[in-house]
Amino acid sequence: MSEAIEYPPLYLKRGEDARLRAGHLWVFSNEVDVVRSPLTGFTPGDACAIVDHHGKPIGVGYVNPNSLIAARLVVRGLDHALDRSLVVHRLNVALALRERLYDEPYYRLVFGESDGLPGLTLDRFGDVLVGQTTTAGMERLKDEITAAIVKVLKPRQLWWKNDAGSRAMEQLPEYSDLGHGEYGGETLVREGGLEFAIDPVGGQKTGWFYDQRENRDRLARFVNGKRVLDMFSYLGGWGLRAAAFGASEVVCVDASASAVEAIARNAERNGLSDRVTAVRADAFDHLKALREAREHFDVVILDPPAFVKRRKDLKEGSLAYRRLNELGMRVLARDGILVTCSCSHHMPRATLLDGVQQGARHLDRQVQMLVSLQQAPDHPVHPAIPETDYLKGFICRVLPA
Secondary structure (H helix, E strand, O other): OOOOOOOOEEEEOOOOOHHHHOOOOEEEHHHEOOOOOOHHHOOOOOEEEEEOOOOOEEEEEEEOOOOOEEEEEEEEOOOOOOOHHHHHHHHHHHHHHHHHHOOOOEEEEEEHHHHOOOOEEEEEEOOEEEEEEOOHHHHHOHHHHHHHHHHHHOOOEEEEEEOOHHHHHHOOOOEEEEEEEOOOOOEEEEEOOEEEEEOOOOOOOOOOOHHHHHHHHOOHHHHOOOEEEEEOOOOOHHHHHHHHOOOOEEEEEEOOHHHHHHHHHHHHHOOOOOOEEEEEOOHHHHHHHHHHOOOOEEEEEEOOOOOOOOHHHHHHHHHHHHHHHHHHHHOEEEEEEEEEEEOOOOOOHHHHHHHHHHHHHHOOEEEEEEEEEEOOOOOOOOOOOHHHOOOEEEEEEEEEO
């Protein structure tokens, strides 16, 4: 039997261990018994033993006394330290799933809590990896994580893209740097037989949105020979996949000049320039302009950034989704396909669909919901942690009333 690891205890109040024992990994600051274990006695990122009111250990985690989420549980029991060995083990477990799912090394390798490494995101682009640490505990372990990644995957490059706004809640600075390897070389992602060049430092998030991969696969049966509008296109993932599936014309729209330039380059790289047009514009303004110009599309794809970043934003964000979907339907053909998504955890799936229905009725149209969308399996959902189930969407047929 291995010897128990000794870490300073973080005591929970009476009854506050129930959620952890049910599988969740977070401890909120108001659940800590600050008389027995003052949070002021910890510094951000300190390892701790999380202990219930009766003194029975639950497991090992890390603390941030400055955050609403005061601690995160990483491993149950006291037999394993928070070190390189543990990270190597968790990486190998995560890798086994992705290698079962995908033939090529392009995927989200680590999805935080769902892969037993809360506060860590890791995307793989062949021999390039891009990571994000969003908590003080994972930031403290970054060197150990880097060493573990090098041992397991031997990447050409490992980038740390630590510019997420969520780091502010942990009082962490934002930065990007090269954690392993040498500068230079192109970073590519392969999906659906296409290649996309990405920017692991200057791009959004880690440079690519793997969570929509399987949803983009579903376009095949809807776009052949059709005119397609791809809003919030970013690097053209949805739009170029539609063109590859046989769409007659694709218009990709994004507000970023660099994204629009990247769409054009990616279209050329894949021999799709003759059917793909990239437009720089605000999505809401452009949809209104298309309506005024009496333009119509057979398929409209709406994959916006999160409109509901916090629970208190739900009312306003729900209205924004409804308005966006209504604008999208205004430029849909009489028998058209609407693909609509939300990456907001706080946006209920039913509320998103209800907004589509309300918008359709306002336009005197009817909706048939054909496919319900969710995040790809390299973003596994932890059943005890609803926050890991964030992506939802629908493929709908929109008809005259």
